[in-house]
Amino acid sequence: MSKILKNNIRNIAIIAHVDHGKTTLVDGMLRQTNVFRSNQSVADRVLDDNPLERERGITILAKNTGIRYGDVTINIVDTPGHSDFGGEVERVVNMVDGALLLVDAVEGPMPQTRFVLRQALEQGVKVILVVNKIDRPASRPLDVVNETFDLFLDLGATEEQADFPVIYTRALDAQAGYEADDLAADLRPLFDTIVGYLPPPRVDPYGPTQMLVTTLDYSPYVGRIAIGRLTSGTLRAGQAVTHINAEGAMAAARVTELYTFQNLQRQEQASVEAGDIVAVTGIPNASIGDTLADPDDPRQLPPITVEEPTVRMAFNVNDSPFSGREGKYVTSRQLGERLMRELERNIALRVKEGERAGQFIVSGRGELHLAILIENMRREGYEFSVGRPEVIFRETEEDRLEPIEDVYLEVPNDYLGTITEMLGKRRGELMQIRYGDGGTVYTEFRVPTRGMLGFRQSFLTATRGMGTFNSLFHGYEPYRGAIEIQETGSLVSLETGPVSAYALEHLTQRGTFFLSPGEEVYAGQVVGQHIRAEDLVINVCRTKNLTGHRGVPKSITDALPNPRQMSLDECIEYLGAEELLEVTPQSLRIRAKELHHASRQKRSKRSKNGHNSPA
Numbered sequence: 001m002s003k004i005l006k007n008n009i010r011n012i013a014i015i016a017h018v019d020h021g022k023t024t025l026v027d028g029m030l031r032q033t034n035v036f037r038s039n040q041s042v043a044d045r046v047l048d049d050n051p052l053e054r055e056r057g058i059t060i061l062a063k064n065t066g067i068r069y070g071d072v073t074i075n076i077v078d079t080p081g082h083s084d085f086g087g088e089v090e091r092v093v094n095m096v097d098g099a100l101l102l103v104d105a106v107e108g109p110m111p112q113t114r115f116v117l118r119q120a121l122e123q124g125v126k127v128i129l130v131v132n133k134i135d136r137p138a139s140r141p142l143d144v145v146n147e148t149f150d151l152f153l154d155l156g157a158t159e160e161q162a163d164f165p166v167i168y169t170r171a172l173d174a175q176a177g178y179e180a181d182d183l184a185a186d187l188r189p190l191f192d193t194i195v196g197y198l199p200p201p202r203v204d205p206y207g208p209t210q211m212l213v214t215t216l217d218y219s220p221y222v223g224r225i226a227i228g229r230l231t232s233g234t235l236r237a238g239q240a241v242t243h244i245n246a247e248g249a250m251a252a253a254r255v256t257e258l259y260t261f262q263n264l265q266r267q268e269q270a271s272v273e274a275g276d277i278v279a280v281t282g283i284p285n286a287s288i289g290d291t292l293a294d295p296d297d298p299r300q301l302p303p304i305t306v307e308e309p310t311v312r313m314a315f316n317v318n319d320s321p322f323s324g325r326e327g328k329y330v331t332s333r334q335l336g337e338r339l340m341r342e343l344e345r346n347i348a349l350r351v352k353e354g355e356r357a358g359q360f361i362v363s364g365r366g367e368l369h370l371a372i373l374i375e376n377m378r379r380e381g382y383e384f385s386v387g388r389p390e391v392i393f394r395e396t397e398e399d400r401l402e403p404i405e406d407v408y409l410e411v412p413n414d415y416l417g418t419i420t421e422m423l424g425k426r427r428g429e430l431m432q433i434r435y436g437d438g439g440t441v442y443t444e445f446r447v448p449t450r451g452m453l454g455f456r457q458s459f460l461t462a463t464r465g466m467g468t469f470n471s472l473f474h475g476y477e478p479y480r481g482a483i484e485i486q487e488t489g490s491l492v493s494l495e496t497g498p499v500s501a502y503a504l505e506h507l508t509q510r511g512t513f514f515l516s517p518g519e520e521v522y523a524g525q526v527v528g529q530h531i532r533a534e535d536l537v538i539n540v541c542r543t544k545n546l547t548g549h550r551g552v553p554k555s556i557t558d559a560l561p562n563p564r565q566m567s568l569d570e571c572i573e574y575l576g577a578e579e580l581l582e583v584t585p586q587s588l589r590i591r592a593k594e595l596h597h598a599s600r601q602k603r604s605k606r607s608k609n610g611h612n613s614p615a
Contacts, residue, residue, distance in 0.1 A: 003202045006275035010198050011095055011229065013077040013125070015117055016102035017110035017470075021132040021171040025102060026065070026078055028174030032187050033067040064215070064227065064277060066261040069191045075261060075277045079116060093123050094214050094304060095229040095277055098198030100190075101148070102130045105139040105168075105180075108147045110408075115472055118155050127152075128193055129166045134180050141168060141180040165197050201229070203274035208294035209233035209241060211278070212301040213286050216345050222257060226286040227279045231301065233294060235278060236271040242298040243283055244291040250298060256282030288347045309350055309363035310403040310449055310473060313370050314387035315339065317358035318582055320591060321496060321522040326584040327383020332358035335384050338377060349373070363392060365473070367453065371569050374583055383584045385591075388575040391450040394476055401476040403449040406431075411467035413439045418462045426451025427480040448480050449473075454573040458487075489535040490576065491528035492592055493521045497541035504560055507538055513563050514590070515540070524595030526579060529564070537597055 016022035066075045077092045099120045103109050109117075120127065129148055131141050145166055152162045167190050168180045176190040177183035215227040235241075235258055243253040259266035259279040272278045280292065289303035317332045324330050329338070339351045339360055350363040364370045367389055374386060394401040407428070411419055413435070420430065420443075428447035435441055452471055459467060491511050501517035513528035521527055521540060530536045566574065571581050571588050578600075582589040594600045 003204045005200045006203050006205075006273075007200045008071055009073050009075065009200055009275045010194055011075045011077075011097050011201055011275075011277060012194060012198055013079050013092060013096045013099045013120065014102060015079055015099050015113065015120060015127075017104070017107070017113045020102050020104045020107070020110075021169075022102045023078060025100075025130070025132065025169065025171040026076060028171055028187055029067060029076070029190075030065070032174060033069060064261045066277070068262075069195065072195050073262075073276075074191075074194060077277075092214055093119050093125065094212060096120075096125060097201055098194070099125050099127045100130050100194075101127050101164075102132050103144055103148055104136075105131050105134040105141050105144055106136050108140075108144040109151045110470060114151065114155065117151070121152070121155055121157050121161055126161060126198055127164050128190075128197060129164050130169055130176075130190070131166060131180070132169050132171050134168050134183075135170050135173075139180075165193055167193055201231075201275035203230075204232045205234070205274045207232040207274075208297040208299060209235060209239075209292065210294070210299055210301055211235065211280070211292040212304070213288055213290045213292070214304065216286065216288060217279070219281075222281040224284055224286055225279050225281055226283050226290075226292070227277070228292075229277050230272055230274050232274050234271055234273050235280070235292075237269070240295050241283075242293045242295045243286065244293055244298060244300045245285075245287060246289040246303040248300060251285070252295065253283050253292075255280050255292075287344060304347065308392075309348065309365055310392055311366055311370065311389050311453075312350075312361055312363040312392055313389050314354055315360045315362050316354075316385045316387070316580070318383050318385050318584070319358075320385070320525075320582050320589070320595070322520075322582070322589070323383065326586045328381030328585070330383045335382065336360060338380075338382060342373060346373070367569070367572060371572055374572075375568055378583050378585050381585055385580045385582045386572070387580055387593075388577055389453050389572065391448070391453070393479070400479040402479050404474045404477045405447055405449050405452055405471040406474045407445045407447050407452065407469055407471045409441075409443045409445065409467065409469040411441055411443070411463050413441050415463045415467060416441050416443070419443075419459065419467065422455075422458060422462060423447055423451070425485055426455070426483055446474060447471075448483070451483050451485070454485075454575075457570060457573050487533060489530040489533055490526045490579065490590070490592075491530050491540075492535055492537045492597075493523055493525045493527050493541070494537050494539045494597060495541045496520075496522040499527070499540045500543050501560060502544045503538075503540045503542040507540065508561060510536060510538065513540075513561070514566065516563050517560070522591075522595070523597065524592045526590035526592065529574075535592075 014022050014026060064075065064077055066073055077096055079092060101117060129145065131144055134141055149162065167176050167178065168183065169176045169190065170183065174187055175183040175185065176187045178189055210232040211228050211230045213226045213228045217225040217227060219225060235255060237255060237258045239255045241253050241255060243251045258269050258272055260269050260272060260276055266279055283292065291301045293299055315335060317335060318330060339362060343349055343351060348365050352361050354361050362370060391403055409419060423445050426447055428445040428451060430443065431446050432444040433441065459469060499515050499517050499519050499521055504513060504517060511528045511530045515521065515527050527540050568588060571590060574590060575581055578593050580591050580593055582591055592600060594603065
């Protein structure tokens, strides 16, 4: 039977660059459709309920909610704005027929907007352009609309997709309008455009049951929850289905409970018709990309495919002298089980066992993608160590290929020469340059991914915190040659014990320290950054010889420079080839892979004499 339009449903995604107001706009849409009581206290960015999302101010996980506008149910999928979480985007685009592209009225379409928008356009999704923050002093809405139109053409949009409607908003005030200088008191123009322009789902309500699993959730009461759009037929609580995995293997299963998304909650349903986004329980082995089908006519939907990872890190069991002090889960079995569980939801991740016992090679879409996993694990009580990020090469018969990124920079003109030199050392190639108002320069470089590892801190230092950059995966190209960018080495502790103020007082000229007097360190731990390119072994535990003279330790401590406090992202960027990051629920410690100083010296001598080939 031919498919029909389900006019009472709109399934839409919201696309935007980081910090353009996407989640704030969703807050306004929820409030104006009476999701909350008038006297209810609600936090801002209500969909960003993950603690890491609130701390970093970004959306990491795609989320579903549903609102009612008149007789129409609008199912909203809030997508991440960072390209490292593209796996989230690639799978949820399968559930929607339309999208809101949210763009800042000053900044315009940003680099990472390109990635998400490209995914939507390739799926044939129709888009509404929402120009947000038009009340900003430097707002330029007409220029932003023209730039967005050029972006659509650049990404290969069809004529119909490029003929998009434009809505202007102030998300913080929950106002929208058809003209930048004439906003309504609410978001009604936006809702009317969603219902009038974006298409309803085209479904076959009388066909065999078909649902593609695009998201997984978990409840301690009902177990695994499979979420996706029902594209054909109906689903009922208690209905028998055929579970088809991504490889095509079939197994009998039964739906126990059935939910739709309404407001910020799941609402239990007795049955659901095609076109809606639903959550299903009772399928214990469901995975992303699987199909739930009719047992009498099991038809598999095309499984979800995502781009391959470009960066990998080695996760190891923590074997430092301080291991087991702070973590709850410390064994290789517990570490492996946790990483395997992550694969169930995080389809852009890859995990395999390493060359030695207790090691796992984890591959992802970028440093941030892996850093979020590490932070989540340490908050759950895991203790482990990770190595320096490495890019994933592709070997072909003709050449060795490496991942390349498009890097978009915005820097003051005074620092352009410094940044160009830095990226030149990283085998970067200048693609485009544009001079803006106020002495700001906008440049685009094409740089190997390995050249961007550890670049952020050096960039911020070189531009005195006044520059910004964003990167987007471009593709694989022939290997560009060796990159030598190490400018400083590490200060490594010689002994185990508490750090003494007396020792630091005499070592301050050697570099910047990461620790304060009184903190415990172990031999082989990195305690600071050397001012020169090579590592330096120092004794930070050395104390003053006992004499009859009474010292004033507090005055020494007060005179010492403040230690450099590094976040997880900064620690990962800092790591050298022969260093590890020890991760515990309470601490982050950088250490040498080989803790014994004598062993490191022997290895270094053998390497210089040519007995070992360089890694």
